[in-house]
Amino acid sequence: MRRFAHFASRLRLWRLWSLWPDTLFGRLVVILAAGMFAGQLLTSTIWFETHDNRTLEIPARLFGSRLADTVRLIQRAPNAATREAIVGTLGDDRYRLQWVQGAPLPVPATLSLAQRATAGLIEGVIRKRLSEPIDVHLIDAQVRDGARREGGVLSLFDSRMPTGDFHVQLQVPGQGWLDIQANEGQAGMHTERGALVMDYLLRIYLLRFAAVCLIAMVAVRFALAPLRRFAAAAEALGRNIYRAPLAEAGPREVRNAAHSFNAMQQQLIDSFAARTRFLSAVSHDLRSPLTRLRLRVEMLPDPASRERLRGDLEDMEGMVRATLDAVQGVEITEPRQRIDLVSMLDGLASDAWEQGHHVSVTGSVRAPIPGFARNLKRCLQNLFDNAIRYGGEEASVTVTDVEDAVRVVISDNGPGIADAALLERVFEPYFRIDSRRSDAPGGTGLGLTIARSVAAAHGGTLVLRNRVVDGRIVGLDVQLDLPRGD
Structure with missing residues (x-):
C-alpha cells in the first residue's frame, strides 16, 4: 500500500511537471502571471478587510435619503389623519414606522466608532436633503449578510450584497418623534450568491488575469529579444565566422x-x-x-x-x-551575396567541356540564393571533379526548387559505393575507399570534406546516395540542398 501511495505521488508530480512550459518564454510568462495573480489575491484580502469598515456607508446613505423623504411627506400633510395615513402607507416589512409615546430613547453609550460615524452620515444626508437640522438618535446599526462572515476573500463565497439593519428615532419638527426600524440595502442586494460570485470572478479576476497574461507575454518577449539575437548570431557564426560583430546595445x-x-x-x-x-x-x-x-x-x-x-x-x-x-577552402572571407546558381553550374560545366569531359546541366530555380560565391564554387567544383573522375568522364547535373531550399543533384555512372556504411565515412578527411573509386587518378580524400563544410557554412546539407536499377548499382548521386532564404 505504501509503495502504491509513493507511486501515485510521483505520478501526480510528473503530471504537474509535464504542464511546466519547455521554453524560457513560457516559463517566464507563467511565473509573472502567477506572481501577479497571487498579488491580486492578497490585494483582494486587504480590500475586503478595508471594505468591512465601510460596509454600512451605502445602506446608511440610502436610509438617510429615505428618512428625509419620509419627514418631508409628513411635514407637508395637512392634518393629523393624513400624517397617520402616510406613516401607515410607507411602512412595510423592511421599513417599519411608529410614533414614539413618551420620551425618545437616548443614544446608547455602547455604540462603536463605526456606528457613531454611521449616525453622523445619516444626519448629514437628512440635513442636506431637508436644508434644516433634524435631531436623530441612532439606537443600533448592524450589517446583515454582509461582505464579512468568514473573513477575507473567503467571505465572497458566503455572502450576498451587504445590507444594514437600522434602528433610529428622529424628531419631526412640530410633530413628535418617530421610531423607525429598517433593513436598507443597495441595488442587487438580492442577487443570488452564485451569480454574484461569477460576476465578480469574471470582471475582477478573469479579465485582470487575461490582461496580466497579455502584458507578461509582451514584456517577456521584449526582455528575451537579446537572447533571440544571441541565438541568431551564434547560428550565423557557425556558418560564417567572419560575420559582422554583434551590436553592443541595450542594458x-x-x-x-x-x-x-x-x-x-x-x-x-x-x-x-x-x-x-x-x-x-x-x-x-x-x-x-x-x-x-x-x-x-x-x-x-x-x-x-x-x-x-x-x-x-x-x-x-x-x-x-x-x-x-x-x-583555406572552408574559411569564409567574403560577404554574403545573391548567387545565380544555374549560371554558376553552367560555367563549371563549360569549363569541364573545354577539358574534354561531358557534363550536362538541366533544371532551373525561381530566384538567386544567398551565399558565398567563391566558397560555393569551390564546393561545386569538387563535386564535379569527383563525378568526372569516378564516372568515366561523364556527369549530369539537375537543379530544382524543393520547399524552402534549392536542390542540386550531381550524378555519375561509376561503380558507386557498395557498402552503405561508407556513404558517410567518405566525408572524413583523407578517407578513401579501397575499391575502383580509390584507384582513380588524382584525389587526396579532402574534396568531399571541403564540399560538406562549405554546404554547412551555407546552412545546407550534402549527402550521397547509390543509384540502383534492377537491384544493381549504376552510379552515385550527390545531393546538395541549399536554403533559399527568400
Missing part, C-alpha cells in the same frame, strides 16, 4: 554579453588565421627539402627505384597542397 548585462561574444568571435578568427599561417609556413618550408630529395632521386642509378621515389614525392607534395587548400 548593461546585454552589452557585456555582446562584448564577450564579439571577443570570442575575434579569438576564433585569430586562431584560424594563426592555423592558416602555420600550415602555409610548413608548406613553404617543406618545399626546400622536397626539392633536394627530388634532385637526389634523379641521381639514383636504378630507374625502377627512381620512379617509385618520384611518385612518393609527388604524393607528399599533393598532400601538402591539398591540406592547405582544405584549410
Whole structure:
C-alpha cells in the first residue's frame, strides 16, 4: 500500500511537471502571471478587510435619503389623519414606522466608532436633503449578510450584497418623534450568491488575469529579444565566422554579453588565421627539402627505384597542397551575396567541356540564393571533379526548387559505393575507399570534406546516395540542398 501511495505521488508530480512550459518564454510568462495573480489575491484580502469598515456607508446613505423623504411627506400633510395615513402607507416589512409615546430613547453609550460615524452620515444626508437640522438618535446599526462572515476573500463565497439593519428615532419638527426600524440595502442586494460570485470572478479576476497574461507575454518577449539575437548570431557564426560583430546595445548585462561574444568571435578568427599561417609556413618550408630529395632521386642509378621515389614525392607534395587548400577552402572571407546558381553550374560545366569531359546541366530555380560565391564554387567544383573522375568522364547535373531550399543533384555512372556504411565515412578527411573509386587518378580524400563544410557554412546539407536499377548499382548521386532564404 505504501509503495502504491509513493507511486501515485510521483505520478501526480510528473503530471504537474509535464504542464511546466519547455521554453524560457513560457516559463517566464507563467511565473509573472502567477506572481501577479497571487498579488491580486492578497490585494483582494486587504480590500475586503478595508471594505468591512465601510460596509454600512451605502445602506446608511440610502436610509438617510429615505428618512428625509419620509419627514418631508409628513411635514407637508395637512392634518393629523393624513400624517397617520402616510406613516401607515410607507411602512412595510423592511421599513417599519411608529410614533414614539413618551420620551425618545437616548443614544446608547455602547455604540462603536463605526456606528457613531454611521449616525453622523445619516444626519448629514437628512440635513442636506431637508436644508434644516433634524435631531436623530441612532439606537443600533448592524450589517446583515454582509461582505464579512468568514473573513477575507473567503467571505465572497458566503455572502450576498451587504445590507444594514437600522434602528433610529428622529424628531419631526412640530410633530413628535418617530421610531423607525429598517433593513436598507443597495441595488442587487438580492442577487443570488452564485451569480454574484461569477460576476465578480469574471470582471475582477478573469479579465485582470487575461490582461496580466497579455502584458507578461509582451514584456517577456521584449526582455528575451537579446537572447533571440544571441541565438541568431551564434547560428550565423557557425556558418560564417567572419560575420559582422554583434551590436553592443541595450542594458548593461546585454552589452557585456555582446562584448564577450564579439571577443570570442575575434579569438576564433585569430586562431584560424594563426592555423592558416602555420600550415602555409610548413608548406613553404617543406618545399626546400622536397626539392633536394627530388634532385637526389634523379641521381639514383636504378630507374625502377627512381620512379617509385618520384611518385612518393609527388604524393607528399599533393598532400601538402591539398591540406592547405582544405584549410583555406572552408574559411569564409567574403560577404554574403545573391548567387545565380544555374549560371554558376553552367560555367563549371563549360569549363569541364573545354577539358574534354561531358557534363550536362538541366533544371532551373525561381530566384538567386544567398551565399558565398567563391566558397560555393569551390564546393561545386569538387563535386564535379569527383563525378568526372569516378564516372568515366561523364556527369549530369539537375537543379530544382524543393520547399524552402534549392536542390542540386550531381550524378555519375561509376561503380558507386557498395557498402552503405561508407556513404558517410567518405566525408572524413583523407578517407578513401579501397575499391575502383580509390584507384582513380588524382584525389587526396579532402574534396568531399571541403564540399560538406562549405554546404554547412551555407546552412545546407550534402549527402550521397547509390543509384540502383534492377537491384544493381549504376552510379552515385550527390545531393546538395541549399536554403533559399527568400
